[in-house]
Amino acid sequence: MISRGCEQCALGxxxxxxxxxxxxxxxxxxxxxxxxxxxxxxxxxxxxPVESDEDVLEAARKMDAMGSSITGGEPLESMERTTHYISLxxxxxxxxxxxxxxxxxxxxxEIMRALAEAGLDEIRFHPPVALWGNIxxxxxxxILYIAREEGLTPAFEIPGIEAETEFLEFIEExxxxxxxxxxxxxxxxxxxRMHEQGYDxxxxxxxxxxGASEEDxxxxxxxxxxxxxxxxxxxxxxxRNRLRRTAPNVSRPFEEITDDGTLVYGVTEAEPARLDxxxxxxEYYEVLDGQVEIAWWLLEEMVEEGDIEGxxxxxxxxxxxxxxxxxxxx
Numbered sequence: 001m002i003s004r005g006c007e008q009c010a011l012g013x014x015x016x017x018x019x020x021x022x023x024x025x026x027x028x029x030x031x032x033x034x035x036x037x038x039x040x041x042x043x044x045x046x047x048x049p050v051e052s053d054e055d056v057l058e059a060a061r062k063m064d065a066m067g068s069s070i071t072g073g074e075p076l077e078s079m080e081r082t083t084h085y086i087s088l089x090x091x092x093x094x095x096x097x098x099x100x101x102x103x104x105x106x107x108x109x110e111i112m113r114a115l116a117e118a119g120l121d122e123i124r125f126h127p128p129v130a131l132w133g134n135i136x137x138x139x140x141x142x143i144l145y146i147a148r149e150e151g152l153t154p155a156f157e158i159p160g161i162e163a164e165t166e167f168l169e170f171i172e173e174x175x176x177x178x179x180x181x182x183x184x185x186x187x188x189x190x191x192x193r194m195h196e197q198g199y200d201x202x203x204x205x206x207x208x209x210x211g212a213s214e215e216d217x218x219x220x221x222x223x224x225x226x227x228x229x230x231x232x233x234x235x236x237x238x239x240r241n242r243l244r245r246t247a248p249n250v251s252r253p254f255e256e257i258t259d260d261g262t263l264v265y266g267v268t269e270a271e272p273a274r275l276d277x278x279x280x281x282x283e284y285y286e287v288l289d290g291q292v293e294i295a296w297w298l299l300e301e302m303v304e305e306g307d308i309e310g311x312x313x314x315x316x317x318x319x320x321x322x323x324x325x326x327x328x329x330x
Contacts (some may be wrong), residue, residue, distance in 0.1 A: 002110030002178040002227045003155065005067065005100040005122050007214075010233075012241025015059060015089075018044040019082055023073035023104060026128055029197050030159055032187040039073070043081070046242075048320035056085060057092055059320070063246040067098035083118035090119035100124060102157055106143040112150040116159045123147050124157035124180060132164040138216040144175040153177050160228065163220040171225045179226045181217065184209040247318040254284040254295035262325055263318050266299030268292050268311035278307055303330045 008014050011056050020041050031038070043050035045059035060068065068089050075082045082101070089097055100122035101115065115123065127140045135141055147154040156167055157180040167179045186201050186209060199209050214221055214228050223229040231266070243261025251257055256264040269291055276282075285294035296313045305309055313328040 002180075002225055003100075003153070004098050005069065006321075007068065007228075008066040008098060009238055010240055010241070011066065012243070013064070014066040014238075015056075015063065015065040016044075016046055016240075017056065017068050017070045017085055017089075017246065019070060019072035019075040019078055019085070023076065024077065026104065028104075029193040030161070030184070030190050032185065032190050033073070034188050043085075046319065047323075051087055056088065060089065060093065062249050063242055064196040064249065065093070065097070067100070070099065070101040074104055075101055076103050076105050076111060079111060080115060083114055086115070086120050094263050098122070099321060102126065106139050109146050109150065112147045112152060112201050114206070116151040120152060122153040122155065123197065124155045126157055127200060132158075132162070133166050135166055136169070141170075142173065155180065157182065160221075161216045162216050165219060166280070167220065168226070171213050172222065173326065177225070179220075179223075181221055181226060181228045183214075183228065183230045185206070185231050214267075244320055250318045252286065252293075254286075254293075254298075256296065257318075258315070261318065264296050264313065264328075265314045266294045266311050266313050268294060268299055270302075270306060272307040272309070274308060278302060288299040300330060 003034065003299075005014070017064055020043065022039055024040065037044070043056075045056045046063070048055060048059050049240045050056055050059075059065075067087075070082060070085065071077075088098055089099060097123050099119060101120055102124045103189075104126045106125070107115075112123075124142065125143070127135055131138065131140065144154040154180050155176050156170065158167070160181045161184055170176045171179060184199075186199070194209070201209065215229070217228065218298060240260055244259075247261045247263060251263055252265070255264060258264060272285070272292060274286055275292065275294070280294070280298060285292050285300060289292075294311075299308075299311045299313070302308045311330045313330065314324060315328075316324040316326065317323045
């Protein structure tokens, strides 16, 4: 990994704080935001809608967050909110709680100073694609040096659209510490506009774009200070590791934690009194919303023995939205 922020992200240790979904400066055809995030004035801490500071802190605690990543439509357009959350997280978890921010506008010296004073560690700039190859001599170059002068670590974070080597010049000149290249992807939020621009999905991949693989971008991503972040890595490592960090903190005594960090339990409509008759310890089940949630292995055994009529084994993410991965009827 090329930065502390990337290292923590790979370990599943970064809280993702989505500040809001508005971006008034440009309308990128490849913007991946879906309907629940684009052009909404709502903060999310990972999957959780934020209504209070405690929501943010609780989300961080549940995953034993090592740091935070601030993103959104444009976090610099909501500076008071952004600096508030930076200060909140630093005050709660200490100086070692690494925070990086992703922005599609430059800001200015006053903004860089405010971010640094709030506790931001690292800022990743995403200049508009139309400027790629001609960034030198613009304020996008100047803000890199301003950010460093104000105590921030400057970097570029861009989608892997093309192997633009001007970004390597900024590394060699010492303007940025690194460049993070995200695999160019199609999403629910952008696939129509991507098609209109002539892009298509790779036949061997769920979301990656044809002609934008690591091999296609080799001239750029082969540099030791350029990191190519694949969608596969995000899912298989970052997301999986975050689930594995979260599961022990939110699981109930009767839930099994899988190697992937999901939670497995059983559901039955049997009466709690019947479970008591069968000698099921009270800590191995819970009554919620008119049904019983129970240790799946006990449920399976009772169904096989004919003690109760049936049930379902549930596997779900240990996240706020409790997304179900699989249901297995018994």
